[in-house]
Amino acid sequence: MDVTKIKKALNNGLMILFSFIWIIPLLWSISIAFRPSNDVFKGLFEITGLTFQNFVEAWHEAPFGAYYIATILIVLGILIVQLLSSVLAAYAFARLEFYGKDVVFILFILQLMIPADVLIAPNYQVISDFGLIDTKLAVMLPYFASAFSIFLLRQTFKQVPKEFDEAARMEGAKWWHVLGRIYLPIARPTLIALALTVGSFHWNNYLWPLIVTKSEANRPLTVGLAIFSSTSESGANWAMVTAGMLFVIAPLIIAFIIFQKQFINSFMHTGVK
Amino acid sequence: MNKKASLRINAAAYLFLLPALIILLLFTYYPMLLSVYDSFFLKDNLRPQGVFVGIENYSYIFQDEVFLKVMKNNLIFAIGTVPTSMALAIFLAIKLNKSTRLNSWMRTAFFYPTVIPLIVVANIWLFIYQPDYGLFSRFFHTIAVPQIPWLTNIDWVMPAMILMTVWKEAGFFMIFYLAGLQNIPTHIYESAQMEGASGWYVFRRLTFPLLMPTSLFVLIIAITGSVKTVDHIFVMTGGGPNNASNLILYYIYQNRFSFGDIGLAATMSVVLIAILLLISAFNFFVLDRRIHYR
Numbered sequence: 001m002d003v004t005k006i007k008k009a010l011n012n013g014l015m016i017l018f019s020f021i022w023i024i025p026l027l028w029s030i031s032i033a034f035r036p037s038n039d040v041f042k043g044l045f046e047i048t049g050l051t052f053q054n055f056v057e058a059w060h061e062a063p064f065g066a067y068y069i070a071t072i073l074i075v076l077g078i079l080i081v082q083l084l085s086s087v088l089a090a091y092a093f094a095r096l097e098f099y100g101k102d103v104v105f106i107l108f109i110l111q112l113m114i115p116a117d118v119l120i121a122p123n124y125q126v127i128s129d130f131g132l133i134d135t136k137l138a139v140m141l142p143y144f145a146s147a148f149s150i151f152l153l154r155q156t157f158k159q160v161p162k163e164f165d166e167a168a169r170m171e172g173a174k175w176w177h178v179l180g181r182i183y184l185p186i187a188r189p190t191l192i193a194l195a196l197t198v199g200s201f202h203w204n205n206y207l208w209p210l211i212v213t214k215s216e217a218n219r220p221l222t223v224g225l226a227i228f229s230s231t232s233e234s235g236a237n238w239a240m241v242t243a244g245m246l247f248v249i250a251p252l253i254i255a256f257i258i259f260q261k262q263f264i265n266s267f268m269h270t271g272v273k
Numbered sequence: 274m275n276k277k278a279s280l281r282i283n284a285a286a287y288l289f290l291l292p293a294l295i296i297l298l299l300f301t302y303y304p305m306l307l308s309v310y311d312s313f314f315l316k317d318n319l320r321p322q323g324v325f326v327g328i329e330n331y332s333y334i335f336q337d338e339v340f341l342k343v344m345k346n347n348l349i350f351a352i353g354t355v356p357t358s359m360a361l362a363i364f365l366a367i368k369l370n371k372s373t374r375l376n377s378w379m380r381t382a383f384f385y386p387t388v389i390p391l392i393v394v395a396n397i398w399l400f401i402y403q404p405d406y407g408l409f410s411r412f413f414h415t416i417a418v419p420q421i422p423w424l425t426n427i428d429w430v431m432p433a434m435i436l437m438t439v440w441k442e443a444g445f446f447m448i449f450y451l452a453g454l455q456n457i458p459t460h461i462y463e464s465a466q467m468e469g470a471s472g473w474y475v476f477r478r479l480t481f482p483l484l485m486p487t488s489l490f491v492l493i494i495a496i497t498g499s500v501k502t503v504d505h506i507f508v509m510t511g512g513g514p515n516n517a518s519n520l521i522l523y524y525i526y527q528n529r530f531s532f533g534d535i536g537l538a539a540t541m542s543v544v545l546i547a548i549l550l551l552i553s554a555f556n557f558f559v560l561d562r563r564i565h566y567r
Binding site: 011012016024026032041084088091092104107108111112113119122147150200210226229241252260268 | 393
């Protein structure tokens with residue numbers, strides 16, 4: 001009995017150590033960001049003082065305010081339009097019998113396999129032909145539809161008993177009433193899961209916005225940060241770069257702490273990244 | 274159902290599908306066809322109209338040492354990251370399966386890298402790998418191991434990328450395994466325990482086989498991920514030294530946006546699309562369909 005207890009304690013201890021190792025990169029970055037810049041190269045726990053100076057300097061050094069606004073607009077834009085287009089398409093796939101349904105369905109499956117993220121070269125051409133280079137719309141446009149969101153919502157909608165529909169129709173309800181009052185409330189958990197995963201995916205997206213934006217007003221935080229860190233790479237500026245990094249991840253970390261359970265469940269639920 | 278009603282339903286269905294279909298055609302199908310088309314042309318900043326060259330671009334890239342290298346790099350990157358992070362993910366999921374308060378905190382500790390953008394992760398690990406002042410250098414210094422030039426040596430740069438990627442992805446895959454474990458009925462374990470089976474035996478004969486559907490699902494996500502995520506290269510190495518850390522998508526980026534070679538970038542895009550289609554064909558025909566589209 002005692003041996004198993006010791007084993008268990010040892011086991012727990014090792015796991016705690018292991019998880020601690022996992023969070024060291026974050027803790028270290030945070031500790032650098034709050035240090036006076038002469039202390040940057042001192043040990044992990046050798047902290048002589050705390051300062052907000054790095055954040056102030058980073059904020060003045062690069063237009064993080066503009067980056068924030070661009071990021072928020074881009075993420076919201078994608079979320080609203082993608083969820084809307086997905087809800088409509090998912091409803092059609094889940095509940096309507098139409099000509100060519102299987103073919104259209106397969107057309108969408110292909111997008112799961114070839115995501116827009118890898119089509120950077122030709123998609124740049126498309127955006128350029130539309131004359132949309134260096135606009136927020138260019139960043140958003142390829143993500144206004146997502147096969148993944150459609151399939152996930154379709155699964156959810158299929159679980160709604162058909163009788164609900166029919167009953168509502170009998171009473172003369174229009175399709176948007178049926179969708180809005182029956183389907184959307186039932187799909188709430190799926191919609192929240194999608195909002196969290198799609199939202200964080202686009203908050204984090206880098207390559208595509210890098211390619212299609214040129215001016216500060218249209219650049220999201222990720223692109224801004226990369227420019228910021230590559231122009232002030234020298235050791236002395238570690239403090240400022242880590243402060244900039246925290247600007248980028250603070251909203252995510254805060255949201256993650258508040259919605260910890262939903263976040264983990266959402267990623268489990270959707271499997272997107 | 275009468276004809277008129279059926280017509281109305283058809284019209285409604287396509288109306289609902291229209292927004293998503295337009296985007297799908299514009300940003301998935303048209304660009305794929307465009308890549309195939311452009312791949313037959315010599316097309317760059319000097320020749321924006323393009324000169325038809327047949328399949329010359331293809332024979333060129335398969336003789337291009339750098340392209341062959343980035344293909345090989347991508348394979349090594351996938352072999353280095355996918356099984357490692359999956360094994361770690363299974364291990365963590367089994368260890369943290371019981372939902373206690375402590376376990377829930379530890380799950381968070383392993384999962385949080387998923388939520389952080391890769392570009393930030395790359396910045397953090399750039400500091401970790403930094404000679405002299407980086408975390409690793411200091412750690413190795415204290416245990417008196419000679420410094421490793423992580424990002425500047427052609428032999429070390431790929432292991433460095435792989436290590437960082439495993440750190441970022443293991444927690445993400447862990448949650449799929451946690452979900453998979455929830456679906457295994459506990460009475461299976463009880464009977465194994467009654468018969469006095471060892472932990473390793475139970476894992477090998479029960480848990481691992483029962484987690485197979487999850488593993489296949491994670492495998493596909495992991496392989497696709499190793500092809501489509503290259504953000505870290507921008508911050509950490511720029512593909513160097515001597516293309517040792519360059520991957521296919523990053524090389525496409527370089528060809529298109531640094532060298533301005535539209536034809537070659539298109540040709541490589543076609544190869545990348547073909548690779549992704551092969552992966553999904555494998556998924557579709559070899560693995561069980563139900564796993565993906567329950």
